[in-house]
């Protein structure tokens with residue numbers, strides 16, 4: 001199976017590392033030979049019909065931070081690379097943009113238009129144009145894998161679509177952002193204010209330099225939209241979510257809640273076609289009360305009852321578990337070696 | 338509906354069976370019987386009965402039958418389970434008139450602010466409060482939360498609700 005990678009940052013490079021690590025396993029277990037034929041980032045595109053030298057690509061990034069420095073790389077954009085080269089699938093892992101969905105949206109529609117399967121962890125375009133993207137996949141007869149866009153390594157999309165194929169998902173609630181979960185867990189433990197804990201999280205590399213997407217609930221809202229569309233068939237976009245972040249949560253509020261047997265968590269919830277993100281009181285013995293950077297989701301279903309999944313919501317390597325699982329299932333379904 | 342009945346039985350053997358028999362025969366579903374051995378005077382002893390009936394017509398028929406059997410019904414009540422809503426408020430709770438906030442929730446029939454714990458780190462800073470609201474009419478719970486939301490919006494308070502409420 002020939003793959004083009006668009007975006008070569010944390011997740012793109014993590015994918016390549018996982019490929020190197022799992023090469024033999026994939027061959028032995030699935031007879032799968034995954035070949036990366038091009039890699040594009042903001043600086044240009046490396047291309048190699050016989051497959052990019054992945055170790056070399058990582059080395060180039062370590063030393064120069066731009067794929068343009070790979071031998072023979074060209075000044076060519078991701079869009080041009082998708083148009084110019086043959087491949088079975090595109091892995092779209094550029095930054096999430098919740099205002100316009102770009103550049104991901106264009107990459108995705110272009111790839112599908114070229115008859116290429118699409119795998120992504122980029123939630124921006126999905127939160128804004130889910131319907132358009134899934135229609136484009138159908139129209140072009142290609143697969144659309146986005147397990148990694150929600151909950152990182154935590155399996156949820158394929159869990160619901162495959163293992164719970166006969167169930168209706170009646171409601172979903174969960175912690176879909178590791179940074180806010182870390183911050184609230186720490187506030188409860190240390191009784192310190194949000195700003196202090198956030199600073200600590202930044203130093204540990206858990207929060208980004210500008211953590212407002214996480215703290216204001218925007219990231220959770222985007223993921224909630226993807227779940228509502230993919231698992232419940234609700235034609236919602238990011239703008240339909242009632243969103244309240246955690247910036248106003250005080251250490252005293254956390255303490256009062258704790259003394260009464262509750263944890264405060266940033267919860268995303270879909271119920272009766274209503275999408276909401278807000279800090280909530282979660283009983284300490286409730287399955288959604290998980291601490292640290294973990295993500296968790298509870299699916300209420302009509303046959304199975306309640307199903308809860310917990311897992312790492314981010315990480316260069318962990319997130320690639322989800323990406324790899326999408327790629328393998330596409331390869332198996334479409335008979336690609 | 339769940340009914341609680343206080344009965345006064347003659348203090349002679351066989352009276353309890355005489356009281357319970359019509360309740361189940363006429364369709365009531367007995368949940369509990371508390372037989373107190375204290376004397377009420379007049380040769381009567383009290384019994385507390387909790388049971389379910391389909392509707393008030395069934396209840397009326399049962400009470401009529403009990404009275405026909407010379408069993409005094411001293412108190413009839415519908416038993417209502419209290420629902421507790423716990424939530425946390427954050428903001429300038431005191432400065433924005435905490436009494437008014439509570440009153441506007443209590444205005445709703447069957448809804449009562451039963452407990453409030455306040456934490457004020459500093460008079461100028463935002464305070465936090467844990468609030469228990471008791472609801473005896475479950476259909477009013479949603480109205481209470483909506484009222485609280487609109488008061489909170491007006492006073493710029495953050496409401497942290499419990500899961501699934």
Ligand SMILES: NC(=O)c1ccc[n+]([C@@H]2O[C@H](COP(=O)([O-])OP(=O)(O)OC[C@H]3O[C@@H](n4cnc5c(N)ncnc54)[C@H](OP(=O)(O)O)[C@@H]3O)[C@@H](O)[C@H]2O)c1
Pocket residue numbers: 006007008009010011012040041042043077078093094095096097103121122123124148149152313314315316319
């Ligand atoms: N990190 C995680 O743990 C995680 C988990 C789940 C999902 N995700 C999602 O996965 C996606 C990738 O995340 P990441 O952490 O890998 O981000 P990242 O480290 O910022 O990497 C993004 C990459 O895309 C490149 N890029 C930007 N604009 C481009 C364009 N127009 N054409 C081609 N390449 C372009 C960037 O190049 P420059 O750096 O040169 O600008 C960079 O190589 C995001 O959508 C994110 O939300 C991340």
